[in-house]
Amino acid sequence: MDSSAPHRLPQLAKVFFKLGAIGFGGPAAHIAMMEDEVVHRHKWLTREQFLDLVGATNLIPGPNSTEMAIHVGYIYAGWLGLIVAGICFIGPAVVITGAFAWAYVVYGQLPQVAPLLYGIKPAVIAIILGAIWKLGKTAVKSRKLLLIAVAVVVALFLGLNEVIALLLGGLLGMLWLRLAENGTGTGFNGWLIGFSFHPLLSQLSTASPLASPSAPTLWQLGLFFLKVGSVLFGSGYVLIAFLEEGLVGQGWLTQQQLLDAIAIGQFTPGPVSSTATFIGYVIAGWPGAVVATLGIFLPSFFFVAALNPLIPRLRASPWASAFLDAVNVSAIALMAAVTVQLARGTLIVSTGTQLNIDWPALLIAVIAAVAAIRFRLSAVWLVLAGAVMGWLVNFIF
Numbered sequence: 001m002d003s004s005a006p007h008r009l010p011q012l013a014k015v016f017f018k019l020g021a022i023g024f025g026g027p028a029a030h031i032a033m034m035e036d037e038v039v040h041r042h043k044w045l046t047r048e049q050f051l052d053l054v055g056a057t058n059l060i061p062g063p064n065s066t067e068m069a070i071h072v073g074y075i076y077a078g079w080l081g082l083i084v085a086g087i088c089f090i091g092p093a094v095v096i097t098g099a100f101a102w103a104y105v106v107y108g109q110l111p112q113v114a115p116l117l118y119g120i121k122p123a124v125i126a127i128i129l130g131a132i133w134k135l136g137k138t139a140v141k142s143r144k145l146l147l148i149a150v151a152v153v154v155a156l157f158l159g160l161n162e163v164i165a166l167l168l169g170g171l172l173g174m175l176w177l178r179l180a181e182n183g184t185g186t187g188f189n190g191w192l193i194g195f196s197f198h199p200l201l202s203q204l205s206t207a208s209p210l211a212s213p214s215a216p217t218l219w220q221l222g223l224f225f226l227k228v229g230s231v232l233f234g235s236g237y238v239l240i241a242f243l244e245e246g247l248v249g250q251g252w253l254t255q256q257q258l259l260d261a262i263a264i265g266q267f268t269p270g271p272v273s274s275t276a277t278f279i280g281y282v283i284a285g286w287p288g289a290v291v292a293t294l295g296i297f298l299p300s301f302f303f304v305a306a307l308n309p310l311i312p313r314l315r316a317s318p319w320a321s322a323f324l325d326a327v328n329v330s331a332i333a334l335m336a337a338v339t340v341q342l343a344r345g346t347l348i349v350s351t352g353t354q355l356n357i358d359w360p361a362l363l364i365a366v367i368a369a370v371a372a373i374r375f376r377l378s379a380v381w382l383v384l385a386g387a388v389m390g391w392l393v394n395f396i397f
Contacts, residue, residue, distance in 0.1 A: 006080075008076055008077040008081065009077055009080055009081060009084050011042070012072075012073050012076060012077055012081050012084050012085045012088070013084050013085075013088045015037050015038070015042065016069050016073070016084075016085045016088040016089040017088040017089070017091065017092060018380065019033050019034060019037065019069070019089060020088060020089040020091060020092040020093055020269065020270045021092040021269055021270070022269055022379065022380050022384075023065070023089075023093075023269045023270050023271075024117075024120050024121075024124055024269050024383055025120075025121070025124030025125075025127070025128070025342070026065075026124075026272055026338070026342075027063065027064040027065040027271075027272075028128045028131075028335045028338045028339065028342075029124045029127055029128050029379075030068070030270075030271070031054060031064070031065055031068055031131065031335070032128045032130060032131030032132075032335075032379070033127060033379040034050075034065070034068055034069065034072065035047075035050055035131050035134065035135060036130075036131070036376075036378065036379055038050065038072050040134075040376065041378075044072065044075070044076045045072065045075065045076075047134070047135065047138040048138060049075075050135070051135060051328040051331075052311055052314075052315065052324055053068060053071045053072070053311070054068065054135070054328065054331045055166075055170070055327035055328040055330070055331045056071075056307055056311055056327075057071065057304075058163070058166050058327070058330075058334065059163070059166065059167065059170075059327065060303045060304075060307060061229070061230055061231050061232050061299065061303065062229055062230075062232060062297075062299055062300035062303055063232075063271045063272070063273040063296075063297070065089075065271055066086060066090060066271045066273070066297060066300050067300045067303065067304050069085045069086055069088075069089035070082050070086040070300060070301060070304040071304050071308055072085055073085025073086060074304060074305070074308050075308070079305075082301065082304065082305060083301070086297075086300070086301055089270065089271070090274070090293075090297055092269060092270055093268055093269055093270025093271055093274035093277075094270075094274050094293055096269070096270075096274075097264055097265075097268050097274045097275070097277040097278045098277050098278075098281060098286075098289050100264050100268065100278065101264070101277065101281035101289065102281065104260065104264075104278070104282070105281065105282060115390050115391045115393075115394035115395075116387040116390055116391060117390065118361065118390035118394060119361075119364055119385075119388065119389040119390020119391065119392075119393065120383055120386045120387050120390060121342070121346045121361070121386075122346055122347065122361045122362070122364040122365035122368065122386065123364060123365070123368040123382045123383055123385065123386025123387075123389075124342070124383070125339060125342055125343050125346060125347075125365050125368075125369075126365050126366075126367075126369035126372050126382065127368070127372055127379050127382055127383075128335060128338070128339045128342070129339060129369050129372070129373070130369065130372035130373045130376075132332060132335050132336055132339065133373055135332055135335075136332050139325075139328045139331075139332050140329055140332075141325065144173075144176060144177060144180065145173070145177075145325060145326065145329045146329070148169055148172070148173040148176070148329050148330065148333075149169075149329040149330065149332060149333040149336075150333070151169065152165050152166070152168075152169040152329075152330045152333035153333045153337055155168070156333070156334065156337040157337065165330065165333075165334070166327060166330045166331065166334060169326055169327065169329070169330030169333070170323045170324075170326045170327035170330060171323070171326075172326070173322070173323070173325070173327075173329070173330070174319060174322040174323040174326050176326075177322040177325065177326065178318065178319055178322050181318075215252075216250075216252055216284070218284060218287055218288065218291050221252075221280060221283060221284060221288055221291055221292055221295075222291035222292065222294065222295045223295070224246055224247075224295070225276050225280070225291070225292045225293075225295030225296040226296070226298065226299065227295075228242050228246070228276075228295070228296055229273070229295060229297060229298065229299040229300065230299045232273075232296075243258055243261070243275075243279070244258065247279065253279060253282065253283065257279075257282055258279075261275050261278045261279050261282070264278045265278070271297075273296050273297065274293070276292040276293055276295070276296040277289045277292060277293045279292060280292025280293065311324075343365075346358070346361055346365075347361050347362050347365060360393045360397075364386055364389050364390070364393075367389075368382050368385070368386060371385075
């Protein structure tokens with residue numbers, strides 16, 4: 001069947017518009033939801049194909065979950081699918097963020113959605129755990145791959161940059177797996193686990209700020225976000241660093257406006273990079289929102305179009321296939337590390353010098369985890385149920 005058949009486009013649009021509208025929790029949660037939809041429910045990809053895309057996407061710049069949507073669209077429905085899936089996934093977040101930006105400029109404050117977020121956050125943790133469980137069973141094909149994943153987790157908690165950890169996991173894992181197959185891997189185990197990651201490797205170059213006055217032109221604003229979209233690796237925290245240096249540092253945005261923009265990115269669904277829409281509107285109105293949004297997302301379409309045809313060829317090569325296997329388990333390790341950080345921020349509260357467990361949030365997370373892993377409940381219902389439970393907790397207490 002022709003993969004670009006027009007009748008596939010409405011299916012893609014429906015799935016990714018839904019994911020964009022309920023995709024709370026950042027890239028790890030989005031990828032978990034995509035796995036449930038495209039592998040388990042619709043069977044557009046095998047779990048192995050999906051894992052290959054996860055590993056490959058983590059190695060190129062740009063918002064990971066957006067690039068996953070574009071990858072799936074390209075595989076399922078060709079070039080039109082690439083465009084439809086990407087736009088439908090990004091669209092809801094951009095529209096919602098743009099509406100919030102308009103209200104923020106007009107009324108000077110953010111909407112009060114804390115009670116809903118209180119329940120959504122632990123539900124999202126459960127969704128990610130469900131994906132880690134399912135993808136991990138496929139990715140961890142041997143004890144060696146499990147040890148690679150453990151080594152990557154340790155490196156991440158020691159402060160190594162996510163992309164560097166992923167690359168090292170892939171490269172060292174490739175060498176270990178191939179040397180072991182050839183019978184020359186003796187002694188490599190200890191070297192892999194004991195590898196000392198040099199602190200300098202955790203530093204990535206950042207986009208150099210543009211030399212311009214405090215009121216940027218649309219061209220300058222669009223160019224700034226195009227540069228960010230072209231070189232942005234890692235988590236949302238890396239994006240914040242780019243925005244702090246390139247916007248606040250030049251006087252384009254105040255510190256408070258940046259904090260408010262970050263807050264908007266946290267409690268709206270879809271890719272966190274839609275924060276660019278909010279910032280663009282605050283700086284230059286609707287034209288600014290448009291150029292900022294295009295700038296930060298456009299590179300992802302080109303990166304995926306260039307990378308996707310190469311993935312099957314990589315699988316055909318023994319060395320490249322070993323690299324992909326190692327990168328895949330490293331990507332699962334990255335998801336696990338992100339989940340631990342999210343759980344620590346969501347399920348543990350600080351009261352003075354003490355740290356206490358937030359029992360209602362923990363209960364929501366446990367219920368959602370059982371529903372996700374044991375009963376395979378859709379992420380849509382988990383997010384909605386989490387929001388309702390969060391509202392009830394706020395109402396009762």
